Amino acid sequence: MKTAANYDFNGKRALIRVDFNVPLNSEFQITDPTRINAAMPTINKIIADGGSVVLMSHLGRPKEGPEDKFSMKHLIPYLKEVTGKEVKFGEDCIGEEAFELSANLQPGEILLLNNLRFYKEETKGNEEFAQKLAKHGDVYVNDAFGTAHRAHASTTIVAQYFAEGEKMFGLLLGKEIEAMDKVLKESKRPFTAILGGAKVSGKIQIIENLLEKADNIIIGGGMMFSFVKALGGKIGNSLVEDDYLELARMTMKKAADKNINIYIPVDAIEADAFDNNANRKEVAADAIDDNWMGLDIGAKSMADIEEILMESETILWNGPMGVFEMENFAAGTRFVAETVAKATANGAFSLIGGGDSVAAINKYELKDKVSYVSTGGGAMLEYIEGKELPGIKAIRG
Ligand code: AMP
Numbered sequence: 001m002k003t004a005a006n007y008d009f010n011g012k013r014a015l016i017r018v019d020f021n022v023p024l025n026s027e028f029q030i031t032d033p034t035r036i037n038a039a040m041p042t043i044n045k046i047i048a049d050g051g052s053v054v055l056m057s058h059l060g061r062p063k064e065g066p067e068d069k070f071s072m073k074h075l076i077p078y079l080k081e082v083t084g085k086e087v088k089f090g091e092d093c094i095g096e097e098a099f100e101l102s103a104n105l106q107p108g109e110i111l112l113l114n115n116l117r118f119y120k121e122e123t124k125g126n127e128e129f130a131q132k133l134a135k136h137g138d139v140y141v142n143d144a145f146g147t148a149h150r151a152h153a154s155t156t157i158v159a160q161y162f163a164e165g166e167k168m169f170g171l172l173l174g175k176e177i178e179a180m181d182k183v184l185k186e187s188k189r190p191f192t193a194i195l196g197g198a199k200v201s202g203k204i205q206i207i208e209n210l211l212e213k214a215d216n217i218i219i220g221g222g223m224m225f226s227f228v229k230a231l232g233g234k235i236g237n238s239l240v241e242d243d244y245l246e247l248a249r250m251t252m253k254k255a256a257d258k259n260i261n262i263y264i265p266v267d268a269i270e271a272d273a274f275d276n277n278a279n280r281k282e283v284a285a286d287a288i289d290d291n292w293m294g295l296d297i298g299a300k301s302m303a304d305i306e307e308i309l310m311e312s313e314t315i316l317w318n319g320p321m322g323v324f325e326m327e328n329f330a331a332g333t334r335f336v337a338e339t340v341a342k343a344t345a346n347g348a349f350s351l352i353g354g355g356d357s358v359a360a361i362n363k364y365e366l367k368d369k370v371s372y373v374s375t376g377g378g379a380m381l382e383y384i385e386g387k388e389l390p391g392i393k394a395i396r397g
Helices: 034-049 072-083 096-103 120-124 127-134 157-161 171-184 204-210 224-230 242-257 299-310 331-345 355-363 377-384 390-396
Strands: 013-017 052-056 087-090 110-113 139-142 167-169 191-195 216-219 261-263 267-271 280-284 293-297 314-318 349-352
Touching: 013 034, 034 052, 034 072, 034 171, 072 087, 072 110, 087 096, 096 110, 120 127, 127 157, 139 157, 139 390, 157 390, 167 171, 167 390, 171 314, 171 349, 171 377, 191 204, 191 299, 204 242, 204 377, 216 299, 224 242, 224 293, 242 261, 261 299, 267 299, 293 299, 293 331, 299 331, 314 331, 314 377, 331 349, 331 355, 349 355
Parallel strands: 013 052, 013 139, 052 110, 087 110, 139 167, 191 216, 191 314, 216 261, 314 349
Antiparallel strands: 267 280, 267 293
């Protein structure tokens, strides 16, 4: 793979698309710098090689032209702190002044360009705009996985203005792709995918794609009840998408034809209200009482899932098993998080992706006990749906 790891940046100006879309408070201080920290290995590598760095990103959703609250200048104090360097600032990312700053950048220096989305040309993937951005660097590095599924000027189009050997993935994006390919393209068998969350409709394409790759597909969360209902079970007031029952049935048939095990939980924790303090009962998943709803998986299902996971060599987890935001319905999600960690200690490769499963892994402090936690929500989902991401294609071809 073409990554910053195997390129010598000595004397080069690297134009890096980073994801610095960080949350700011009312005083414009960064409340969570995770995304900036994640780009530091790439920045440090380039500077250590003797190169210079031009950083470009979007921040928030500016509507029409520049807005002070979305200015990248708010990031400068933190960037100075983590790099230990002065940070030059290009107020207008394609303005005269910015080009002068990038043209005169010396090895070890950093230039931050202002919010790319102050130009609507960015999200439109405008070629002229991308060509102008390209003038800021001798080489192009894409380290922004969160936007790799968008054919924007800075994430995709800009790459066409750099020669083959002069465009590459940053260290963060390189690792993301490697982890996803380990699961989707080079998976060791058995490969088990655990899919949870609210809706079948949001996950159906992933299931379709995994029918070509996985050995086991474990379904949990609210979406399991569409499968239970499709099989003729009683689901009370549980979450259901009636429009998807036929598709759920077809998916189960396809899986059976291909000898793929689709595991639907056999028991559930039902509640008489969508409330942490509601009355709770453990029941068969296909015998939810009238006016009650299933909000978590039960003990027998957890034991079954453990058995499948402990025999797996590759694990992909996306989506919670229940309403884990409520303590009384978090047990299934916590159990899956802990069991994925246990299977990883046992030698399996595990990839966790999607906002809620990542939140669960962090909440239970298991981040270091799984193989990889993906940072790109939408981009990761599209990749596991089997789509080709334009930002990745632009570099990998
Ligand atoms: P998604 O964005 O589709 O991955 O769904 C995540 C959401 O699904 C979380 O907020 C969970 O609380 C919710 N969820 C998980 N299980 C259930 C369930 N059994 N009933 C209702 N919501 C659920």
